[in-house]
Amino acid sequence: MRNYFAIVCKELYGFFVSPIAYAVLGVFFAVSGYFFFGITTSLIERVQQMGFQSQQFGSAPPPVDVFSAIMSSFFSVISTIFLLLMPLITMGVFAEEKKRGTVELLFTSPLTHLQLILGKFTAVMVFLLVMLVPTILNLCLLYFYSDPLPPLSPVLNGFLGAFLLGGSLLSLGIFASSLTESQIVAGILSFGFFIILWVVDWMAGTGSTLANEVLRYLSIMNHYEDFTRGVLDTSHVFFYLSLIFIGLFLTSVSLNSPKWRS
Amino acid sequence: MIEVEHLTKRYGLLAAIEDVSFQVRQGEILGFLGPNGAGKTTTMRILAGFFPATEGRAVVAGYDVFEHPLEAKSRVGYLPESPPLYTEMTVDSYLRFVATIKGVAGAETPDRMEIVKDRCGLAGQGERLIKHLSKGYRQRVGLAQALIHDPDVLILDEPTIGLDPRQIIEFRELIGSLRGEHTIILSTHILPEVSMTCDRVIIISRGRIVAVDSPRNLTSRMQGGEQIDLTVGGDGSRVNELLGGLPHVTRVAVEEAGNGLSSVLVEADGQAEVRHAVARQVIRGGLDLYELKVRSVSLEDVFVELTTEEETSEGTFREGEDPDREGEAAS
Ligand SMILES: Nc1ncnc2c1ncn2[C@@H]1O[C@H](COP(=O)(O)OP(=O)(O)O)[C@@H](O)[C@H]1O
Ligand SMILES: [Mg+2]
Numbered sequence: 001m002r003n004y005f006a007i008v009c010k011e012l013y014g015f016f017v018s019p020i021a022y023a024v025l026g027v028f029f030a031v032s033g034y035f036f037f038g039i040t041t042s043l044i045e046r047v048q049q050m051g052f053q054s055q056q057f058g059s060a061p062p063p064v065d066v067f068s069a070i071m072s073s074f075f076s077v078i079s080t081i082f083l084l085l086m087p088l089i090t091m092g093v094f095a096e097e098k099k100r101g102t103v104e105l106l107f108t109s110p111l112t113h114l115q116l117i118l119g120k121f122t123a124v125m126v127f128l129l130v131m132l133v134p135t136i137l138n139l140c141l142l143y144f145y146s147d148p149l150p151p152l153s154p155v156l157n158g159f160l161g162a163f164l165l166g167g168s169l170l171s172l173g174i175f176a177s178s179l180t181e182s183q184i185v186a187g188i189l190s191f192g193f194f195i196i197l198w199v200v201d202w203m204a205g206t207g208s209t210l211a212n213e214v215l216r217y218l219s220i221m222n223h224y225e226d227f228t229r230g231v232l233d234t235s236h237v238f239f240y241l242s243l244i245f246i247g248l249f250l251t252s253v254s255l256n257s258p259k260w261r262s
Numbered sequence: 263m264i265e266v267e268h269l270t271k272r273y274g275l276l277a278a279i280e281d282v283s284f285q286v287r288q289g290e291i292l293g294f295l296g297p298n299g300a301g302k303t304t305t306m307r308i309l310a311g312f313f314p315a316t317e318g319r320a321v322v323a324g325y326d327v328f329e330h331p332l333e334a335k336s337r338v339g340y341l342p343e344s345p346p347l348y349t350e351m352t353v354d355s356y357l358r359f360v361a362t363i364k365g366v367a368g369a370e371t372p373d374r375m376e377i378v379k380d381r382c383g384l385a386g387q388g389e390r391l392i393k394h395l396s397k398g399y400r401q402r403v404g405l406a407q408a409l410i411h412d413p414d415v416l417i418l419d420e421p422t423i424g425l426d427p428r429q430i431i432e433f434r435e436l437i438g439s440l441r442g443e444h445t446i447i448l449s450t451h452i453l454p455e456v457s458m459t460c461d462r463v464i465i466i467s468r469g470r471i472v473a474v475d476s477p478r479n480l481t482s483r484m485q486g487g488e489q490i491d492l493t494v495g496g497d498g499s500r501v502n503e504l505l506g507g508l509p510h511v512t513r514v515a516v517e518e519a520g521n522g523l524s525s526v527l528v529e530a531d532g533q534a535e536v537r538h539a540v541a542r543q544v545i546r547g548g549l550d551l552y553e554l555k556v557r558s559v560s561l562e563d564v565f566v567e568l569t570t571e572e573e574t575s576e577g578t579f580r581e582g583e584d585p586d587r588e589g590e591a592a593s
Contacts, residue, residue: 006362010348017350105346105407108310109363110336 003111007119008126011093015127024088028081028131035077036138040070067142067150068230075158075228078135079221082166083198087190089127090173091183093120094251098181113252121174121248128166132159154230161227164240168220169194171247178254194220263288263415263445264309269318271304278304279469282318286462288414289442293460293477294449295565301469302449303343306419309447310340323414336365339413339444343420345404349393353384353403356392357410364411378406382436398429405436409444416444422455434459453565465565489557490528490537495550498524504547510536523552 015021043066054060097103106116139155169190176189201219204212216222220243223236264286271278279301286292294302308315311327311334320327323337348356354375361371379385382402387395392403401421408416421437422430438459440446450456456463457477465473465480473480494501498516505514505528513529530536537554544551 002368003363006359010359013355014348014350100346100349101342101344102346102348104307104310104312104340104342105360106363107312108335108338108340109360110332110365111363112332 003115004119004122007111007116008122011120011123012126015123018092020088020092021127024085025131028085029134031081032074032078032135033138036070036074036135039073039077040142043069043073067146068154070142071154071158071230072228074138075162075224078162079165079224079228082162082169083194086166086169087173087176087187087194089124090170090177090190091187092177093124093174094178094255095181095183095186099183113255117174117248117251117255121171121244124170124174125167128163128170132162132166151230153232157227157230157232160232161224161236164227164237164244165220165224168240168243168247171244171251172197173247175247175250175254178251263290263323264447265319265321266305266309267319269305269308269315269320271301271308271313272316277469279466282466282469282471284464284471284474286445286447288445290462291437291441291446291448291460293456293463294447294466295451295453295456295463296449296466297451299468300451300466302451302466303419304469305466306340306417306447306449307342309415310338310417311335312340336411337414338417339408339411339415340417341404341408341419341421343423345400345407347392347400347403347407350391352389352391353379353395353406354388356403357406360407361410366411374410374412378409381409381439382406383432398425398432401425401429401433402436405433409440414445416440416446418446418448420449420451422450422452488530488536490530490540491553491555491557492526492528492540492544492551493519493523493553494526494544495523495552496548498526500547500549501526501544504543504549505540508536508539508543510534511540527557 047066094103097106143149172193173186173190176193177183177186179189180186197218197220199219201216201222204215206212217239223239226233226236264284266285267283269282270280282301282305284292294305296302307313309320309322309327311331314328322334325334325337327334348359351359357375357378358371361374362368366374375388379388382405384399384402384406387399392400395403401424405418405421408418418437422433425433434455437446437448448455448459460477463473463475463477463480464471498518501516501524502514505511505526510530510533511528512531513527515527517525517527519525528536528540537556541551541554
């Protein structure tokens with residue numbers, strides 16, 4: 001347990017002094033804030049227009065759930081930003097240790113691979129939280145101006161979805177980082193993994209053959225949509241948890257391979 | 263303290279080390295000497311538990327490094343060829359991290375940190391960022407890291423490489439000051455280093471052990487007899503007749519050295535002391551004795567001899583070996 005916490009702290013300290021981490025945070029806040037503003041204002045404009053139109057025709061304005069619409073667009077945008085930014089967070093996780101030779105310290109210390117991998121994964125998950133938590137501010141704004149108060153469940157589901165999706169991407173990214181000693185190569189590999197998992201359902205035909213079903217099931221974004229709509233479906237949670245497990249498991253396989261330590 | 267039996271490590275077809283066996287007693291400083299690419303780093307990494315051997319057994323501080331890796335690792339301090347530093351950390355935070363993962367109890371950590379910093383000449387450097395330290399100081403941090411958990415066994419891979427001459431001397435003294443407290447294995451391709459610090463030397467070449475002995479014994483073993491250098495004044499032509507008949511003397515060679523002096527090389531079979539007989543004979547013969555000195559074969563000669571012998575007797579390259587790799591191994 002001490003070893004695990006030591007790794008978590010060391011990794012977090014690494015983020016704390018890393019220009020990459022600050023750049024990722026800065027870009028994420030700027031872009032997500034910008035999109036939040038854009039989504040909100042454009043939706044409100046549309047609703048107002050619809051209000052005018054229905055007044056002209058003398059009918060009652062159609063009921064629009066502005067809040068849910070904002071939530072779902074906002075969390076979709078976040079998922080796209082994640083695809084682009086997560087590789088930057090994980091690319092150095094093992095590659096840098098290898099490049100600097102600090103693996104020699106880690107692997108000759110009485111540490112288990114489990115402690116090492118979970119420690120590193122926990123640290124990037126904490127970083128993910130640091131990214132996500134400030135976006136709550138955006139939502140607070142919405143709550144402040146909404147009347148009546150919108151329900152909380154779409155927000156919670158959205159965050160849970162973002163957290164799980166982020167976790168899966170981070171776990172796969174850590175695996176990519178364990179495959180090479182070059183951060184850049186690790187980053188490119190993670191992009192590759194993500195893009196494949198993103199578009200894998202495009203390859204699925206229209207029929208409902210087993211292969212098509214599998215391809216559709218593997219698509220990471222399909223499982224995300226329900227979260228953005230405020231629906232909690234445990235099968236999606238299960239999907240992401242499995243993905244996280246697979247990523248970490250593959251990392252441990254990769255660390256155990258004799259090729260790795262030369 | 264360390265027992266290595268029939269250790270072999272292969273990278274594909276290339277055997278980095280082959281059938282390496284040796285023992286190190288408690289408190290001993292063992293020098294691991296060999297040219298670049300000989301397999302020093304490979305052996306040390308196996309002992310430190312970094313990777314497993316292809317074949318063979320290694321027991322360190324009473325634990326088999328493959329069967330009980332955690333127990334063995336917690337008793338070994340390892341300084342790799344390039345010190346494994348997190349350069350963005352301060353010396354203190356780095357040592358604290360290493361102490362934790364090496365299993366030093368939380369309450370003891372501050373004391374251990376002070377002790378190793380004192381030991382390694384890092385007192386007062388605790389707050390400095392490692393990236394701001396010079397190469398010599400980084401090496402000290404590397405050694406401090408290896409000592410932090412007071413390990414039974416210390417493994418140092420070319421600890422003086424890349425240091426300037428002054429730093430090398432300081433670092434050797436540092437290692438010497440650890441004598442007796444830890445069992446130390448130290449690798450190097452620099453010869454004087456082993457004769458200065460080590461109790462025993464293993465010479466390794468192309469992955470095989472070619473000699474194991476104390477630095478002194480290795481030297482005299484190679485001599486296969488004794489060689490004595492003389493400088494005499496007077497009629498040099500008489501030297502041969504004076505000394506040639508002495509018992510145990512096998513050869514006498516005389517050379518003009520100018521200023522009426524001659525330099526003489528006397529070779530003896532090494533069965534008995536001949537220096538006093540040689541000196542007496544020269545004086546008795548009416549010559550002046552200016553200098554008499556036993557020529558010692560340097561470890562350097564031993565090393566060259568042993569490693570080249572191996573090369574000529576075993577053919578050029580072993581199967582699957584690529585000569586170009588040797589340069590890479592150094593980097
Ligand atoms: N990862 C590797 N893959 C293939 N060959 C290697 C690898 N590492 C080392 N070698 C080879 O193993 C031999 C021993 O290397 P090493 O133990 O580093 O020697 P030394 O430390 O004595 O210079 C060299 O011939 C080197 O080329
Ligand atoms: Mg080496």
